[in-house]
């Protein structure tokens with residue numbers, strides 16, 4: 001019995017380590033994502049300004065639902081860019097950008113999207129911010145709900161940042177790893193689900209070590225990340241996590257639970273009360289588990 005309890009405690013320790021690892025990974029890739037996103041935004045606006053010979057590239061008046069793209073449908077209802085349900089297929093009620101900018105940005109988002117067919121996540125974006133805020137465009141590449149109110153890289157979790165890298169072709173020029181098909185970046189987004197959605201809050205040591213090794217592999221991507229200070233600092237922290245004598249503090253645990261709390265809050269907001277009861281129950285179980293382990297410690 002005592003042995004069983006020891007094992008459970010060890011698996012819980014491993015779970016907390018993996019959860020902390022995700023936080024370190026985010027810290028390590030955030031400045032890189034922010035820099036590349038800003039560069040992409042600048043490049044795109046410059047290209048639009050030059051190709052259309054515009055005095056300025058600003059807008060703030062268009063809405064994604066009613067925006068008329070620059071590209072035109074083929075035949076009756078076929079998008080030449082391959083997007084399902086594209087605005088180009090519905091001519092009635094669609095309005096061209098009064099500044100001649102947003103239609104081109106819309107097209108760019110589709111052509112930069114790496115999946116086949118391209119599938120930008122329009123619900124995450126705020127079209128009115130397109131010309132002023134690079135992240136309003138980058139968020140179209142996050143293939144999950146809950147990012148519509150986020151306005152900076154700092155606001156966006158590890159998964160969101162990884163999606164921006166994986167789903168945005170512009171980023172692929174800044175990454176050595178081949179992001180088509182199975183790759184370590186995509187694998188890490190899966191781990192996040194396994195860690196955060198584990199109701200037992202337990203993880204085998206070998207799994208935790210594999211997860212952390214793959215997080216390190218992401219941060220050591222040979223093109224640019226490997227030379228960045230933030231990524232190198234994150235690798236050091238992840239390597240410390242792998243030490244057997246790494247001490248899990250209450251602060252550590254609170255950080256991981258805080259991340260989960262934020263995620264559930266995002267899901268709740270984005271689904272507007274739908275399908276959230278299970279998530280809330282899940283969170284309650286996690287709280288109970290956590291309080292229980294604190295109690296055990298005090299004894």
Ligand SMILES: [Zn+2]
Pocket residue numbers: 069071073078079080081082083086087088089
């Ligand atoms: Zn189209």
Ligand SMILES: [Zn+2]
Pocket residue numbers: 059060061062097098099100101102103
């Ligand atoms: Zn516009």
